[in-house]
């Protein structure tokens with residue numbers, strides 16, 4: 001009787017054999033319902049044969065081969081196999097976890113058939129005449145021979161990268177191919193989707209992201225898999241969508257950390273996108289105003305060059321220029337609740353002219369901590385190595401790491417002092433201060449507390465975008481976190497004030513400057529995107545910091561060159577390759593003991609090219625009552641690191657550890 005090997009979503013690096021009397025080779029790539037343990041599971045057939053290593057009487061029988069869908073294709077298998085091997089994840093987990101939920105449960109609810117949404121109105125908006133830079137970028141891509149090509153599109157903010165994507169998508173559609181556009185945030189998808197739909201009327205376009213209902217996600221995924229949907233716009237998980245005629249992958253804001261999955265299989269969707277394009281022999285375009293230093297290094301001429309660099313150096317809208325960026329040295333100013341006279345004057349001038357402003361502070365809540373000045377008590381999370389943030393709107397203390405909440409005490413819980421204060425400031429406090437200062441202004445706070453759901457977020461966007469008929473903004477001053485920093489195009493926004501950026505200047509993580517620079521470039525890039533000129537003021541106590549010199553000159557290449565040189569000298573990525581083993585347990589001693597045992601495995605000695613640091617507590621050592629440690633590996637060559645990991649990963653399961661200990665291995669970690 002035929003035997004099928006089945007990949008299952010279990011944390012084991014192996015497949016499972018079952019008997020299936022009606023299985024044929026055509027069923028490879030189909031889902032099957034199988035008994036597993038005391039329950040049932042859905043798996044994927046990865047091989048069909050006549051024999052198993054186990055004697056036949058020990059094999060269970062497949063309950064059903066699901067033939068509702070065609071088998072998952074070969075190129076999808078290869079992609080999952082790559083991801084499993086590279087990221088040290090079991091193949092079954094990769095395969096099943098990248099499918100829509102409804103396809104991996106044995107008894108999913110019946111889905112209703114819904115007609116696809118086709119973009120309405122056959123009127124294609126008039127295409128803008130391309131800028132010279134856009135023209136040149138497209139010409140280079142179009143002149144390349146068919147096959148794999150990696151392109152890095154470095155376009156300053158507002159330079160019209162999206163227009164380049166749209167033209168390339170049009171090319172792919174004209175060739176009869178599908179296109180996949182990956183974006184970092186679901187927040188950005190509604191506007192982008194609308195823009196793409198307007199450009200390609202009558203073409204089926206689907207989105208794939210984690211906020212879709214299970215039924216919608218299944219429908220969209222099926223449309224892509226069947227080849228009906230010609231364009232897929234999605235967040236990181238969409239990179240695994242099987243698409244039979246995929247001919248182009250675009251990764252927008254490729255530097256964004258949200259392309260990295262931080263639990264389960266810790267993969268980088270950007271890197272998987274490049275691997276997928278290479279396997280399919282199709283082009284992949286990575287776009288950003290502030291590329292990741294990894295991608296930037298990959299696009300520099302030399303023997304290591306992997307991508308070709310394309311540059312959009314001018315803003316696309318005629319007459320639009322990059323904003324003037326200036327620093328306000330706050331050591332020399334008297335601040336009004338954190339706001340400098342220069343910043344307040346700039347806001348006032350915009351209010352008088354009916355233009356929009358953004359005050360950017362990347363910290364939500366009212367104040368980052370509540371403290372007692374007499375005994376030194378501070379509001380700490382009981383479960384984490386972190387402070388509880390004061391939220392005055394709903395009168396709560398809240399941990400931004402584990403979600404723990406408590407009421408606000410009337411008096412100091414430690415000494416009884418009634419006079420306890422908020423220290424520092426968050427967006428709520430800023431909003432309150434600005435409302436007091438500019439009582440007639442329409443002030444809108446935009447952060448994760450104000451936009452908890454997609455509905456709330458869309459309502460906020462409504463208020464930010466101009467009243468089309470009147471041609472005026474609906475909100476005067478926006479107070480926002482990084483939610484507002486990226487990707488948005490608000491034509492009346494002419495002023496951006498940045499407060500509280502200094503904390504990023506001296507962070508211990510070697511990637512902190514890269515993240516800060518990208519964030520400041522992005523937020524500055526929101527100003528003056530249309531005809532109205534933009535201005536940016538950054539409050540700082542460190543005006544001499546070299547990061548600001550490059551920022552004021554809008555000179556990403558200079559920043560990148562300096563930063564890469566530092567990384568090279570220090571032996572950090574992208575000049576070395578890293579993998580991180582993390583362990584967490586109720587006691588730090590257990591976490592560290594596990595990591596020590598891992599470091600002592602003889603495998604390490606067999607791979608002399610790999611350097612192992614000592615196990616240490618993580619920077620945030622305690623999260624939700626678990627104490628966390630880490631063990632970092634470094635190697636000068638990716639293949640040597642991969643060779644080590646493929647021996648090391650499986651061996652970890654053999655280390656004896658307390659039952660409450662959890663560990664995971666992360667390849668190319670973003671946080672060290």
Ligand SMILES: Nc1ncnc2c1ncn2[C@@H]1O[C@H](COP(=O)(O)OP(=O)(O)OP(=O)(O)O)[C@@H](O)[C@H]1O
Pocket residue numbers: 128129130131134155156157158159160161162163288289316317318486487488489525529
């Ligand atoms: N060739 C063009 N002529 C006129 N306007 C254009 C052209 N290309 C793009 N635009 C307009 O320029 C503005 C900025 O474009 P877009 O949002 O694509 O920039 P971007 O490069 O993605 O910027 P960011 O990185 O800041 O998101 C948009 O309003 C867009 O409609």
Ligand SMILES: [Zn+2]
Pocket residue numbers: 381382383384386399400401402403404624
């Ligand atoms: Zn906590």
